[in-house]
Amino acid sequence: MDFVIDVKxxxxxxxxxxxxAAMAAYMKGNFPFVGIKTGLRRxxxxxxxxxHKKEIQAEARTVALQLYxxxxxxxxxxxxxxxxxxxxxxFVPNDIDLIExxxxxxxxxxxxxxxxxxxxxxxxxxxxxxxxxxxxxxxGSENMWLNRSAIIFQLGYKKDTNAKLLFSLCEKHRLSxxxxxxxxxxxxxxxxxxxxxxxxKNFVNIAQLKPLSTREALKNL
Numbered sequence: 001m002d003f004v005i006d007v008k009x010x011x012x013x014x015x016x017x018x019x020x021a022a023m024a025a026y027m028k029g030n031f032p033f034v035g036i037k038t039g040l041r042r043x044x045x046x047x048x049x050x051x052h053k054k055e056i057q058a059e060a061r062t063v064a065l066q067l068y069x070x071x072x073x074x075x076x077x078x079x080x081x082x083x084x085x086x087x088x089x090x091f092v093p094n095d096i097d098l099i100e101x102x103x104x105x106x107x108x109x110x111x112x113x114x115x116x117x118x119x120x121x122x123x124x125x126x127x128x129x130x131x132x133x134x135x136x137x138x139x140g141s142e143n144m145w146l147n148r149s150a151i152i153f154q155l156g157y158k159k160d161t162n163a164k165l166l167f168s169l170c171e172k173h174r175l176s177x178x179x180x181x182x183x184x185x186x187x188x189x190x191x192x193x194x195x196x197x198x199x200x201k202n203f204v205n206i207a208q209l210k211p212l213s214t215r216e217a218l219k220n221l
């Protein structure tokens with residue numbers, strides 16, 4: 001598509017090998033980078049958006065997947081940003097397949113956390129009847145990133161958080177040795193603690209979480 005071609009051209013015109021090396025190192029060498037810092041990247045994207053607005057709106061899922069299939073990390077960020085904007089409150093039922101694909105593809109905390117909060121969280125707000133099925137699948141998966149997503153998808157829910165579900169997921173994974181799961185438990189609890197601190201403190205007091213999860217959960221309480 002013309003949009004993707006123009007994105008690649010614009011990104012490469014602004015590539016910086018020094019930035020790319022530093023950014024790749026920060027991400028533990030998991031991904032190559034073009035080397036465009038976030039502010040500049042978004043400025044470049046605005047110019048492309050003006051030219052291809054109709055195409056993006058009509059084919060958001062397609063263009064996002066095309067970007068997400070490219071190797072450099074900046075394309076993944078842009079793909080996620082497109083979907084957050086274009087699918088907000090406009091999800092369709094089978095978007096959960098797209099969301100799952102993105103969670104398990106090019107997986108690292110930077111993409112997974114954004115997808116989990118805004119795409120998975122947004123989807124399940126629109127389709128609350130799917131929460132049980134989706135979260136049981138994700139939390140029971142052998143894929144650690146799906147487990148993490150199940151724990152943190154309610155990050156933006158605040159007073160609408162299903163505390164019973166959150167606590168049950170934290171309890172289910174409380175013995176995990178995975179750093180990213182321990183952190184997710186603490187993060188999710190800390191965020192809910194801003195809404196219901198007593199409930200979080202009471203849960204932590206009896207849950208026998210890993211020390212990292214406990215520290216993260218109680219950090220601001």
